[in-house]
Structures are given as C-alpha cells and as structure tokens.
Amino acid sequence: MSKVEQRLSELGLTLPQVATPAGSYLPAMISGNLVFTAGQIPLVEGKLMATGKLGAEITVEYGAEIAQRCALNALAAVKSVIGDLDRVKQIVKIVGFVSSVPEFTSQPAVINGASEFLQQIFGDAGQHARSAVGVSVLPLDAPVEIELIVEFS
Template identity: 60%
Template sequence: MPISSALDARLEELGIEIPSVAKPVASYVPAVISGNLVFTSGQLPFVEGVLPETGKVGGGVSAASANDLARTCVLNGLAAAKSVIGSLDRITRVVKVVGFVASDPSFTGQPAVINGASDLLGEIFGEAGVHARSAVGIAVLPLDSPVEIEFVFEFA
C-alpha cells in the first residue's frame, strides 16, 4: 500500500497504526469540530473494542502499564479526529490534552502516566505536538478503565 502523506510515513516509521474509531459507549460522538479545532470525547484505551486492563493505578495497575494505556488513548484520539476531518495531515497543532487517571488513594504519579500520551504526540508531530495539559487523579473511570484522555487538535 503506498504512503499517502508525510504523517502516514511518520506513523509507519514509528510502527504505529491508527485504529478504526472506537464506538461510543454512551450518548455522545467521538469528536466534534468548532471553528478550526477538533475536540474529542474522552478516549479510553480500547484495543479492538476491549480494554486491555482495568482497575486503579497504584493498586492493581502499574504506573508503567498505565503510561502505555495513555499511548493507546492517543491512537484512539487520532482516530476520532480523523473521523471528522478526513485526514490527520490536516492537524497543525496539538492544543490541549486532559488526562484522567483512576488512582489508588495513595497514588500521586498522574503526570508520569499522562506523559505516555504527551511523549507519543511529540514523537508523531514534533514541535506541533507540544501542548497544554492537565493530569487529574480520580476515583473511577467508565468501565473501570485506568486512563481516559481528551484531546483538542487545531487543523487547517
């Protein structure tokens, strides 16, 4: 299959494949456009429709595993953005990342978990992947997911 864009080439170089957009698990859409921004719904780390791990970070889920799950959320967020803008080549900047970490009460490493997403966005987009961010610890996430992440992308 021929490479259709510079971003496709970068993804292939990184060994990354963008999945199909995840089906919503409630009453919402995966992403919406407002002006030149794409806002995604919270992305869980689904892999082929299944959460690979559930539970609390710092409890049954390690911070390292949660960091990997945050990377998976990026792929799902890009799939959601692509579903409304057609091509990821249209993304000109990652504006904001809001990461939620289902945390054991004693766990305080939320920023390191969400670094999984931030680092991957930097690997994919370079300078355009540098973004504002929040990393929030909470009691529970939908379907007992350890991580959920929202994205705001600027596009042309």
Template identity: 60%
Template sequence: MSSPEDRLAALGLALPEVAAPLAAYVPAVRSGAHVYTSGQLPIAAGELLKTGKVGAEVTPEEAYELAKVCALNAIAALKSVVGDLSQVAGIVKVVGFVASEPSFTGQPQVVNGASELLGEVFQGAHARSAVGVAVLPRDAPVEVELIAEIR
C-alpha cells in the same frame, strides 16, 4: 517532510477503528478551527485492555502504555473528522484522567505516555492537565481527550 501518518508508520503504529461511543456522544466534533475529541479509553479491537486503579491493580508503567493507546484512539477520532492528519496544525490541549489509588501521585508521568506519542506524531508541544480520579467508565485506568487546531 513526513506526514503524521508517516510518523505513525515509522513508530510501527496503525490507527485503529474509531471506538464506538459508550453513551450519547460522538467520538470527535469540529468547531471552527478546532477538533475536540471525547475521552478515549485504552480499547483495542473492541476490548478494554486493562481495568483497575493505577498504584494498585495497574502499575504506573502499564498505565503509561495504556495512555499511549488512548492517544492513538484519540488520533483515530480526530482523523475521522478531518480525513487527513496533515490538516492538523497541532495539538493544543490534552487532558488525561488517571483512576488512581488514593496515595498515587504520578498522574503526570502516566499521561506522558499520551503526550510523548502526540509530540512525536504531530511534532510539537501542547498544554495539558493530568488529573487523578476515583473511577473511570468500565473501570478503565486511563482516559485521554484532546483539542487539535486544524489548518
């Protein structure tokens, strides 16, 4: 059986360094059998990949890809707490925030970028919310957080 790290490698993905917090919080925290990540932005190599509202400056397709980056950052935050991703029994819940222009209603399809990646890496489904918001930190188009169950 392959590990989550093996599945990431098979997808051609490597975990990034854990993004430094933008304020007074930690990237992830364990409580009992669960790890809760803070909201993760689409940051790569220390840079926000895109800014703006989905449905205006950012296309839904771009936002879908950015949600994948958020999920990859969330996995890195998760690993920073558990050490070995094989300790993750599954992803329990994902919350995706999409900074949207007012008439945009495709938040679920955007957050599918994160959900589909997490489903491939951890081989399972999770509960989820996909929420449209007016603005996110640093004018990011997408933010994703998750709750994982640990063995």
C-alpha cells in the same frame, strides 16, 4: 498514506477504527478550526487493554503505555472528522484522567505517555497544554482516559 500515518507506521502502529460511542455523544466534534474529542479509553480491537487502578494493579510504566493507546484512539477520532491527520496544525491541549488509589500522586508521569507520543508524532506541533487528573473510577474500569483539543487547517 499521510505523513502522520507514515510516522505511526514506522513505530509499528496503525490508526484503529473509531470506537462506537457507549452513550449519547460523538467521538469528535469540530468548532471553528478546533477538534474536541470525547474521552478515549484504551480500547484495542473493541476490548480494554487493561482494567484497574494506578497504584494498585497497574504500574506507572504500563499506565504510560495505556495513555499512549488512548492518544492513538483520540487521533483516530480526530481523523474521522478532518479526514487527514496532516491537516493538524497543533495539539492544543490534553486532558488526562487517571483512575488511581487515593495515595497515588504520579498522574503526570502516566499522562506523559500520551504527551511524549504526540510530540514524537507531530514534533513541535505536538507541544501542548495539559491537565493530569486523578479520579476514583473511569468507564468500564479503564485505568486512563484522554481527551484532545486539536487545531487544524
């Protein structure tokens, strides 16, 4: 078991199976020494852990949990192309999309769930640039979607 997966295990988490793409794309793609993930939604055993919008059905706190799940799913996609998460040198960037009502302005607090999780798992290598974007709707009515750019060796 990799050191990264050991840290996940200490948190009571395991990497899920990579979700089968719902369209014509790959879950993750390597270019040079970077991995770019497709957007990852909060699937748990093939089902969304929640649907709806932030600022309506979903609280900021639960949104942050959902963002963490999206990040865990993104790590599974990263592992699927590099084989071992101990090869991660740096989480370079997170792009987070938050399905929210028009007056909702706490998208960064929601995406903090993913950011803090990755920093907890990778330490300094988990520090990253980030975008947190509010959108009107996401695929399957998911509340959050996360993309990662990861440097590896």
